[in-house]
Every structure is written in C-alpha cells, then in structure tokens.
Amino acid sequence: MIKVLALPKYGRMGASSRLRFAQYLPWLQQEGVQITAQPLLSDELLLARYQRGSYGLWPLLRAYAGRWKTLLQRRHFDVLWIEKEALPWLPLWLELALLRGVPYVLDYDDAIFHNYDQHPNSWVRRLFGRRLDKLMAGATLVVSGNHYLAQRARDAGAPRVEVVPTVIDLDRYAYMPKSQAGVPAADKLPRIVWIGSPATVHYLQVLHEPLRALAERHAYVLRIIGGGAVELPGVQVEVLPWSEATEVENIGTCDVGVMPLLDSFWERGKCGYKLIQYMACGLPVVASNVGVNSEIVQDGENGFLASTPDEWVAALGKLLENQSLRAQMGLAGRQLVERCYCIQQTGPRMAKLLHISGGGR
Numbered sequence: 001m002i003k004v005l006a007l008p009k010y011g012r013m014g015a016s017s018r019l020r021f022a023q024y025l026p027w028l029q030q031e032g033v034q035i036t037a038q039p040l041l042s043d044e045l046l047l048a049r050y051q052r053g054s055y056g057l058w059p060l061l062r063a064y065a066g067r068w069k070t071l072l073q074r075r076h077f078d079v080l081w082i083e084k085e086a087l088p089w090l091p092l093w094l095e096l097a098l099l100r101g102v103p104y105v106l107d108y109d110d111a112i113f114h115n116y117d118q119h120p121n122s123w124v125r126r127l128f129g130r131r132l133d134k135l136m137a138g139a140t141l142v143v144s145g146n147h148y149l150a151q152r153a154r155d156a157g158a159p160r161v162e163v164v165p166t167v168i169d170l171d172r173y174a175y176m177p178k179s180q181a182g183v184p185a186a187d188k189l190p191r192i193v194w195i196g197s198p199a200t201v202h203y204l205q206v207l208h209e210p211l212r213a214l215a216e217r218h219a220y221v222l223r224i225i226g227g228g229a230v231e232l233p234g235v236q237v238e239v240l241p242w243s244e245a246t247e248v249e250n251i252g253t254c255d256v257g258v259m260p261l262l263d264s265f266w267e268r269g270k271c272g273y274k275l276i277q278y279m280a281c282g283l284p285v286v287a288s289n290v291g292v293n294s295e296i297v298q299d300g301e302n303g304f305l306a307s308t309p310d311e312w313v314a315a316l317g318k319l320l321e322n323q324s325l326r327a328q329m330g331l332a333g334r335q336l337v338e339r340c341y342c343i344q345q346t347g348p349r350m351a352k353l354l355h356i357s358g359g360g361r
Helices: 015-020 022-030 043-052 057-071 092-099 113-117 122-128 131-137 147-156 201-215 247-252 273-280 309-321 323-340 343-357
Strands: 002-007 033-037 079-083 104-108 141-144 161-163 191-195 221-225 237-240 256-259 285-288 303-306
Touching: 002 057, 002 343, 015 022, 015 079, 022 033, 022 343, 033 343, 043 057, 057 092, 079 343, 092 131, 104 147, 104 343, 113 122, 113 131, 131 147, 141 147, 141 343, 147 161, 191 247, 191 273, 201 221, 201 309, 221 247, 247 273, 256 273, 256 309, 273 285, 273 323, 285 309, 303 309, 309 323
Parallel strands: 002 033, 002 079, 079 104, 104 141, 141 161, 191 221, 191 256, 221 237, 256 285, 285 303
Antiparallel strands: none
16 A cells, blocks of 8 residues: 555646546555545636636635645655646745655646746746756656657656556446437437537637538537537537536537647647547547547548648538448447546556555555
8 A cells, every 4th residue: 555645736627637636546546545635726716717717816825825735744645646746837946845755756638838938928938948847857757648748758857757648437438339329300410519618619719610611511510518608600509518427428419529729839738538538429530630639530440630621621521421430430439448548448557657656566
C-alpha cells in the first residue's frame, strides 16, 4: 500500500480532473493505492468562471491558501500526483520548495506550457516561459495524454515520460450497435453531435460554413452539448446542458460525432477525448486532421479526417446518406476504444506507475 496525495486542478466538474484523476480512484484503491485528493479550485469556482468570466480575487486567494496548507502536509505521503502544476502563475522557486522532499508525478492533457512561453507579454515569457519545463525536469514521472506533450517533457529533461491517453469507462458507455437501435422514425432527423464546454465552443465556428452548405443538401440537426448558446445562422441547432449523468445518453442518441479544431501549437496538445466518447457510443466521427485526431481517427475505417470545408461537407454528407456505413464505422470505433482508450486498459497501468514512483513495486 502506498499513500498518494492527488492534486487535481478541479473537482468533478473540470473535465481533465474528472477524467485523469477522479475516475481512476476506484481502480487505484483496489490496486493498493491509498488516495487523498485535494483539488485546487472547487466546482463552485469553476461554475462562477463559466457564468461570470472570472473566479474572483478573494475566492482564488483562499483556494491558493488551501493548496499551500495541503502542500505543507506532503511528507505524510509517498508520492504527489499533480495535474499540470501545483501553484499556477506563482514563482517556480516557491512551488519547488513546497514539493521538496517527496517524489512527484505530473499529468498533462493540454499544452498549458504555451500559456507561458507563447504569452503576448514579453515579461511573462521571460519570467515564466520555461516554468513547466523546469518542473518536469524535477519530476519522478511525467504522464502525458499524447506524444506532442510527451516530447515536450522529454525535451525538458524529465527522467521518465509515459503516454497515457484520456479514456472512458466501458461500464458507463454501454454499447448498442446502431443496426440494433431500430430504424429512425420518419420525422426524426439525423443528428450530428458536438460535446464540449463554453471554453471550447468557439471551435464550432470552424464548421459554420461547412454545416450551412451541408444543410442545403441534407436535413439534419446539430446537437451541441455543454457549449451554451451558439449563433450558427442557417443551421438547425439543438442545445443541451452538459451533465455527467446524461452525457452518454445524449451522445448515444445521435448519429455522427464531430471534432473541429484550428491548427496551432495549442490544438496539437489536445487529446481527442470527445472522439473517444463518440466512438464508445458507436458513432462514426469526422475530425480536423490536427494533432492526435490523426492517430485516433483511422480515415475511412472509423470515421473521416477533414482539412478543408469541402472535405467536411463531403464526409458528413456520406455519413448522413448511408446508415449502414455509419453502423460499420461506429462498430470499428467502439472496437478501437475497447482495445486502447478505456480505463479497463489504463487503470492497472496507472496504479503500477504510481507504485513505482512512490518507491513501491
């Protein structure tokens, strides 16, 4: 049994914290890992940011004070398991001082180092540009959600780097082949689905013109889960709130999943989780040919990759026209998830990595 202090950024409302920390807890406990989890920011703070655009100064100061207090207790644990960084935007020397004496593991599923090294303010770049690189170099282990993030950790001098994708739990994502789901009612339009948050819904603007062109040829509904109100003139839109309890059903009752992205250094750090969600539900996908998307999407087998507006329209049109193609690609996607992108595969591996990092076996 090893004792691990988990330091995620958020509670369950934060997608990265929920998927790369919280969902692992039952698996780790049964593998002899005793977890104490202390998020930096509460769900209430995250909700305030979504609603008002900021956390608020005093709540943020209280959150940092709580994290500081937690780190002072670090020597009661065998290893620290940190989401990205323990004290964002504070001086590196202070964070390293509060980590000293206990091995720590860093987990990344986004290229947040670009918050610093690509910041528009030259002083921020000068003072913090290599902040996370130095933090990685001092870690016992860096766990990365894709190879772009892993390469940054290796270049920084991290002694050990492992790639562990962001995954789903097969027990939550029950699979019903689309061929068994029944023929859609005559008045039920096919649904294209996008799931995300207010922070990422801007990516749908990449699809506005292709979706509008598609609507001139095919009748369909775009279901947006978790993004809030979106203006997409010429596109029939259905907006649903996100909740952990309903996300699987709301994806599974759709026909095609989409993941549009821009092509920049930031997007290359993304881990393609929504593609994995769609595939777990048996949906074919269409995704921008950017970063890890090109690893998850096997073009022509479980979905299509698109680089231009015309390619988006063509790919979505093929899937809307052909129910058997949707079922075939959906099955291929589900099989890929079962092999590579589920916690049933990564749970035991994460337990082993934490045992090794904490000095166990």
